[in-house]
Amino acid sequence: MMSNDALTIQNLTKKFGTFTAVDNISLTVKKGEVFGFLGANGAGKTTTIRMICALLEPTSGEIELDGLSVLRQPEEVKMRIGYMSQKFSLYQDLTPFENMEFFSEIYNVAPEKLAEEKENLAAELKLNNLDNILTKELPLGYKQRLALRTTLIHDPPILFLDEATSGVDPVGRRQFWDQIYELSAAGKTVFVTTHYMDEAEYCHRLSIMDKGKIVQTGTPAELKDKFDVSSMQDVFLQAIQY
Amino acid sequence: MSEKIIQLKNIAKRYDNIMALDHVSVSIPHSAIIGFIGPDGAGKSTLMKIILTLETADEGEGTVLGNSIETKKRAIRRHIGYMPEIFSLYTDLSVEENLKFFFQIYKIPKSQYKEKMEMLYGFNRLENFKTTLAGHLSGGMKQKLALSCALMHDPKILVLDEPTTGVDPVSRAEFWKMLNQLKSEGKTVLISTPYLDEAMQCDYIYLFHQGKILKQGLPDQIISEYEIPFYQIETRDPIPAMKKLQRSQLHARFYLIGDTIHCAMLTKAEPSVLEMKKIAGNEITIKKITPTLEDIFLDLLERPGEINDVK
Numbered sequence: 001m002m003s004n005d006a007l008t009i010q011n012l013t014k015k016f017g018t019f020t021a022v023d024n025i026s027l028t029v030k031k032g033e034v035f036g037f038l039g040a041n042g043a044g045k046t047t048t049i050r051m052i053c054a055l056l057e058p059t060s061g062e063i064e065l066d067g068l069s070v071l072r073q074p075e076e077v078k079m080r081i082g083y084m085s086q087k088f089s090l091y092q093d094l095t096p097f098e099n100m101e102f103f104s105e106i107y108n109v110a111p112e113k114l115a116e117e118k119e120n121l122a123a124e125l126k127l128n129n130l131d132n133i134l135t136k137e138l139p140l141g142y143k144q145r146l147a148l149r150t151t152l153i154h155d156p157p158i159l160f161l162d163e164a165t166s167g168v169d170p171v172g173r174r175q176f177w178d179q180i181y182e183l184s185a186a187g188k189t190v191f192v193t194t195h196y197m198d199e200a201e202y203c204h205r206l207s208i209m210d211k212g213k214i215v216q217t218g219t220p221a222e223l224k225d226k227f228d229v230s231s232m233q234d235v236f237l238q239a240i241q242y
Numbered sequence: 243m244s245e246k247i248i249q250l251k252n253i254a255k256r257y258d259n260i261m262a263l264d265h266v267s268v269s270i271p272h273s274a275i276i277g278f279i280g281p282d283g284a285g286k287s288t289l290m291k292i293i294l295t296l297e298t299a300d301e302g303e304g305t306v307l308g309n310s311i312e313t314k315k316r317a318i319r320r321h322i323g324y325m326p327e328i329f330s331l332y333t334d335l336s337v338e339e340n341l342k343f344f345f346q347i348y349k350i351p352k353s354q355y356k357e358k359m360e361m362l363y364g365f366n367r368l369e370n371f372k373t374t375l376a377g378h379l380s381g382g383m384k385q386k387l388a389l390s391c392a393l394m395h396d397p398k399i400l401v402l403d404e405p406t407t408g409v410d411p412v413s414r415a416e417f418w419k420m421l422n423q424l425k426s427e428g429k430t431v432l433i434s435t436p437y438l439d440e441a442m443q444c445d446y447i448y449l450f451h452q453g454k455i456l457k458q459g460l461p462d463q464i465i466s467e468y469e470i471p472f473y474q475i476e477t478r479d480p481i482p483a484m485k486k487l488q489r490s491q492l493h494a495r496f497y498l499i500g501d502t503i504h505c506a507m508l509t510k511a512e513p514s515v516l517e518m519k520k521i522a523g524n525e526i527t528i529k530k531i532t533p534t535l536e537d538i539f540l541d542l543l544e545r546p547g548e549i550n551d552v553k
């Protein structure tokens with residue numbers, strides 16, 4: 001029977017020398033869920049994500065992604081992940097189409113699918129010179145849509161958004177999130193890290209990480225009730241006992 | 243001196259064909275944290291630069307600390323500290339070297355160096371990182387250092403252009419603590435941010451859009467006085483329900499927040515619950531909610547022509 005979980009983490013630990021970056025965490029994310037992952041710098045978020053994406057080997061513990069063992073099937077796992085961050089997703093000195101071609105090649109995307117995706121992007125941005133301008137010349141909001149489409153070019157079931165909206169204004173962010181919900185409705189699982197509590201409110205469920213441990217997990221409404229506060233900012237600061 | 247520290251009237255600024263500021267007026271008191279909120283290109287940074295006298299307005303007039311923004315630029319600059327959007331310290335100088343550089347360009351008497359450094363380190367808690375290169379600091383520490391440099395000449399007004407973009411929540415909380423401390427010392431802080439959770443922490447905010455000020459006030463008051471009713475709709479399968487509602491003839495806008503549907507009415511009228519149930523299914527539950535500042539801001543943008551009708 002197919003499992004309903006997109007991601008299962010069991011007793012995951014990562015030590016660097018004597019320092020425990022990730023300390024025995026367990027977590028389940030359901031298919032189609034928009035799951036938030038919050039924490040201050042140094043809390044262990046990035047280390048956790050790198051282990052989930054098979055970029056870093058755990059000291060101990062198990063991770064299962066889309067039914068695959070990350071430890072035993074790392075290359076298959078990588079093909080099922082889309083990863084987008086504001087900083088590193090795109091080559092600024094390539095054209096938008098060249099970026100799409102590059103990622104298509106890496107992920108063995110069929111030429112027809114690539115052509116279709118190019119058309120979709122041109123229609124979405126209402127631009128006809130995407131083979132002709134450099135990515136760095138696009139406005140930030142457009143870059144972000146290009147990044148999202150490129151991240152999805154191999155149709156991965158799980159999408160990681162690592163501070164993907166940093167620096168984007170409220171209107172652009174709202175449009176971006178409308179797309180995220182569409183993806184979620186289409187069955188994709190979206191794993192989001194953000195420093196902004198406006199965005200934490202948008203997630204179906206979230207975990208808060210502090211000093212290598214997951215200290216809280218729940219829906220935004222549940223967590224606000226639990227701490228008897230009205231904002232996720234207050235939830236966050238109380239959860240990490242700031 | 244007037245009791246307002248910054249007073250600007252009908253300021254307009256054009257770049258080529260773009261109206262960056264379309265006749266805006268602001269009146270800013272002492273000892274307060276004032277938020278300029280809005281999307282990119284809304285005019286926040288341009289207005290900040292006019293206050294800083296780095297840009298000159300095409301139209302309008304104003305004073306900062308009683309000095310005309312047109313004729314008394316030097317006097318104004320002496321009393322303003324500025325932290326631009328892009329980190330602008332020397333990344334290959336240490337923390338202390340950066341502070342020393344600002345100490346020297348502001349020509350503060352050498353005899354005050356020790357005292358000044360003690361005061362700033364007490365404020366930014368970066369003393370243990372004195373010899374660290376600024377480029378090696380974390381995002382949050384960079385911001386604290388930049389803020390300290392902007393405070394070097396003890397300005398009465400601080401202008402901070404999106405200082406917390408990309409900074410983690412703990413560092414942001416610390417940064418805001420520092421801003422509140424500056425306020426309690428009598429300084430006025432102007433801060434721009436695209437984040438509405440930060441807007442809530444300001445004493446007074448201006449919401450900018452396309453060169454105009456859409457709304458201004460105390461954040462809580464803007465929320466409590468907003469006349470458009472908002473509802474939250476819960477149902478097991480929210481997306482199909484939302485699509486049905488969006489396609490319906492109901493006078494409302496529907497959008498998703500997490501797994502609930504938010505509904506903003508287009509007029510002050512209450513919605514017909516019966517009608518909604520007919521469209522989206524009987525099992526939905528509908529309750530009135532207090533909108534967040536973000537709900538309101540996005541709502542205002544959806545109805546630019548009707549703002550006066552709304553209030």
